[in-house]
Amino acid sequence: MAFTESEILAGLAEIVNEETGLAVEAVEPNKSFTDDLDIDSISMMTIVVNAEKKFGVKIPDDDVKDLVTVQDAVDYINKAQEA
């Protein structure tokens, strides 16, 4: 069963909140993980690992650098779960 795009966004926001303490509302689609949300590379890897677990997808390390904004991550997960 696939997650909808809004479920992925909400789930990601929860993961980011758990890792960084940022409010879930702050995790908006157009925000950059590094520039807007101030998430460092180690936190980003933790978020990726938790997202893999939550959404049952694989996000290879080499692809993580392409996930600049929250929407990039939502799109990636959305596509990965179809694969």
Place this chain on the structure above:
Amino acid sequence: MTPKVVVTGIGAVTPLGATADATWQAILAGVSGVHTMDNDWAEKYGLTVDFAAQVDPQVVPEKLKRVQAKRLDPSSQFALISAREAMADAGLDETDPDRTAVAWSTGIGGVWTLLDAWDTLQTEGPRRVMPLTVPMLMPNGPAAAIGMEFKARAGVQTLVSACASSTESLGHAYDLVSSGQADVVIAGGSEAAIHPITLAAFNSMQALSRRTDSPETASRPYDVGRDGFVMGEGSGTLILETEEHAKARGAKIYAEVASWGISNDAYHITGGEPGGKYALRAMQEALDSADLSPADIKHVNAHATSTPVGDIPESVAIHELLGDHVSDALVSATKSMTGHLLGGTGAVESILTVKALQERVAPPTINIEEVDPEVHINIVRDTPAELPAGDIAAISNSFGFGGHNAVVAFKSV
């Protein structure tokens, strides 16, 4: 002339309380922090020992933000909480980063982080092993956490010598301040290693008390019926600075750190040299380098862990050190109440020593029914005892696996 080094702040997280003061009040009241553990380890793993001296599990969630806590091993969580208390107690809202250092110990390091990661690897695979695993488990993790929080750029170091660790850190802190390398040193140690593995291992060694029917009385240093130590956990922080620096900012001063001494038995990996010869040497060095005589020493916070073999050599060494003045020195074995905090023990016991000098009261040693006939020192039993007025001094002893002996000497102010 070497500047005087003083203690201006204290902080502690112990099985007896979430602050230095709560711990001190419980100590004076003779409270045991040892209890049967609220977990299923005895059943699940068949552990013989089902009790320990644990920190109240509410302390960390109450005092640390969730996001910060999850990035820190419990040994670092305790460290940061006690360091914050000590810095606030010292009134040091801001320090000069270039003149601020950290001297911090753990005995074992982030054992929970390591073993949790191992469990994750086994059950969920390598991808689920979190990226912060190594910085969380490293023994210098607590020192680094404190250093970052307080911007200590004059050096952040971790000395590891098992149960002597945090006394060595205090000694190192004394050296940093007295040599002029730092104005302020955040010193101490922490441990959070109560885990089925450590309990199984120490029990295999026959080092732990097995008094499961009466855990509160299990830690009984110097008693004829002592049968081992009790695992504890927690953290202690002392803020050391030059007297000049402290007075210039109008800080309160608990006590002077007079000097310290160190030695090694080079004898057996776990067993101390039975005559206490090198424990004596460390104590003697602490006195000599501080220009203290046996007549000055009115209080000893002993290492005394409640093991059958460990307590005697230390008591012999104290007797030899003080000679005719041995009866004037009130000896307290506070592990009877706190359990053994391993890498945190020296720091917490130094805090208790400093409080004893400040309030002129030596803590009790609880649970002694009959003093071992081989012990010939003046033990404070059951209730606190008054220390004399005037200029007095005290020592706090710590000894660790590996033959490490470390002793810090304090003077009243």
